[in-house]
Amino acid sequence: MSIWEFANPRKFTALSLKILPTLVGLSAVLVLGGLIWGFAFTPNADKFESTVKIIYVHVPSALMAINGWLMMLVCSLIWLVRRHHVSALAARAAAPVGVVMTVIALFTGAVWGQPMWGTWWVWDPRLTSFLILFLFYLGYMALWAAIEDTETAADLTSILCLVGSVFALLSRYAVNFWNQGLHQGTSIPVATGGRTVADVYFLPLVVAMAGFFVLFVALVLARTVTLIRERRLAVLDAQEARA
Amino acid sequence: MNLDMGKYATEVLLSYAGTLIPLALVIWITWAQYRRAARALSAAEARKDIP
Numbered sequence: 001m002s003i004w005e006f007a008n009p010r011k012f013t014a015l016s017l018k019i020l021p022t023l024v025g026l027s028a029v030l031v032l033g034g035l036i037w038g039f040a041f042t043p044n045a046d047k048f049e050s051t052v053k054i055i056y057v058h059v060p061s062a063l064m065a066i067n068g069w070l071m072m073l074v075c076s077l078i079w080l081v082r083r084h085h086v087s088a089l090a091a092r093a094a095a096p097v098g099v100v101m102t103v104i105a106l107f108t109g110a111v112w113g114q115p116m117w118g119t120w121w122v123w124d125p126r127l128t129s130f131l132i133l134f135l136f137y138l139g140y141m142a143l144w145a146a147i148e149d150t151e152t153a154a155d156l157t158s159i160l161c162l163v164g165s166v167f168a169l170l171s172r173y174a175v176n177f178w179n180q181g182l183h184q185g186t187s188i189p190v191a192t193g194g195r196t197v198a199d200v201y202f203l204p205l206v207v208a209m210a211g212f213f214v215l216f217v218a219l220v221l222a223r224t225v226t227l228i229r230e231r232r233l234a235v236l237d238a239q240e241a242r243a
Numbered sequence: 244m245n246l247d248m249g250k251y252a253t254e255v256l257l258s259y260a261g262t263l264i265p266l267a268l269v270i271w272i273t274w275a276q277y278r279r280a281a282r283a284l285s286a287a288e289a290r291k292d293i294p
Binding site: 031035039040041042043044049050051053054057058061096097100103104107108111112114115215219222223225226229230232233236237239240 | 244245246247248249250251252254255257258259261262263265266268269270272273274276277280281283284287288290291
């Protein structure tokens with residue numbers, strides 16, 4: 001079996017409908033479990049006091065804001081190279097979920113920054129590239145909405161997605177090579193494995209991150225199935241109008 | 244259990260509210276659109292006698 005079989009809308013829809021109930025249940029357990037654990041069962045930190053609890057909403061949402069765009073990039077490339085409609089629709093479906101994640105990350109970051117940095121906002125490389133990523137999300141959605149021909153819309157939004165990926169990557173790696181700004185580097189470096197967060201904070205964070213990831217996947221699948229159905233409906237309506 | 248948030252209670256509660264409300268909204272909108280599209284397609288296929 002090849003993965004490209006799921007480029008067929010019927011097969012994609014059938015698979016999505018099969019796994020969606022599991023994903024929805026799993027995301028509810030992980031998101032609620034991670035957030036309740038982090039909110040109610042972690043101690044206040046010495047330096048950050050109770051604001052440490054904000055990481056359980058800020059870090060997973062920022063993670064999915066960036067990874068959501070990178071998922072859209074992969075789908076856009078598949079569209080540009082192989083012209084699979086489902087991949088273009090999946091990218092389109094991910095954008096509203098990604099923009100919500102971006103808004104949450106920006107909001108919770110500002111709310112945390114005010115007491116800790118003494119300011120809601122600073123034009124730091126990571127924050128600025130993240131804000132630009134948010135604007136790219138809005139532009140991407142506006143472009144899909146503005147163009148009637150779906151193939152043209154998919155082409156143009158894919159190009160926009162390629163350009164926006166620079167800012168998605170910048171917002172992730174800016175702290176590593178841009179030695180300025182207030183935003184701290186990652187406390188959980190995946191590559192080196194040298195995390196600086198104690199287990200008591202790290203474990204609920206992992207659960208929350210897994211929850212946001214599964215929730216993102218579930219929402220994108222449901223939205224992609226919706227877009228496939230709407231497209232099929234448009235075809236049937238057009239046939240009915242001609243008859 | 245630790246619900247003592249001290250002087251930063253407002254910031255912590257605001258962050259969680261600012262997360263849960265948008266998440267609930269996007270879940271609700273996604274579900275509503277999903278149901279609406281499913282119903283409309285079923286009705287259209289039934290009209291055209293598509294299994």
